[in-house]
Amino acid sequence: MNVPGPQPTDEALAARAAAGDEPAFEGIVARYHARVFRLACRLTGNEGDAADVLQETFLRVYRSLGSFRGASRFGTWLYRIATNAALTHRRARSRRPAESLEAYLPRFDASGRHAATPAQLQVAARADELLDRRVLAEKARAAIERLPELYREAFVLRDLEEMPTAEVAEVLGLDPATVRQRVHRARLMLRGYLGDLVGVKS
């Protein structure tokens, strides 16, 4: 029986790739390309740009392998490169300034009580039941696109890629409290936006 040996760690592959071992580099690409592509789709809003970001990311990884010192996990280091590549890519494209999502933040009365009723406040939770899947996919991408850049990165990494807050903080070079605050603001805007899609302002 052919029993496969244990998979090399990312760090071991990276060390071999840095020493010029081509199959080791290809192993890194095989291991991470799908995750980087999905992240790039979410950060850029479309697959064409994501494919460019994917290429750029692995080129940068290849050229920087010698400078990977193992201060962070290899995956964290690679995600940082991918996030920066997506950011550079977005900035290189001229785009209309996105209309703000601030209008979707929750509203309160003078005593600090929610202005909307429980039924109105609840409805965003059912956006995926109430909307056509394709419509929701398109609107979701558009909404993430409209988030302020600082919030978008933190939200995509934390909530869409489901990375722990501490790791997002490392990728973005922020402290965890700032990450939580940015993710929170993004969630608040997107929650209100989902409700609005279903026709309820809350």
Add this chain to the structure above:
Amino acid sequence: MSDVTCARGVELLADYLEGVLPPELSADLEAHVLACPRCTAFVASYRETPRILREATAAELPAGLEESLQAFLRARRR
């Protein structure tokens, strides 16, 4: 009796869900949400928001993505 308002509760929510709020403040927030149908509804939709957007933005991998990427990188390494 907790003196957390809805507005204050919303401010604390992310820290609460990550378990980084001081225990006393967590207890105040929980007491407010339990007693407030608006906040109960708000918290439910706040918690569902990441899941809904995660599922809605889950990209299919294009066919041949890895092969074309590996070929692109091989050409650049020469």
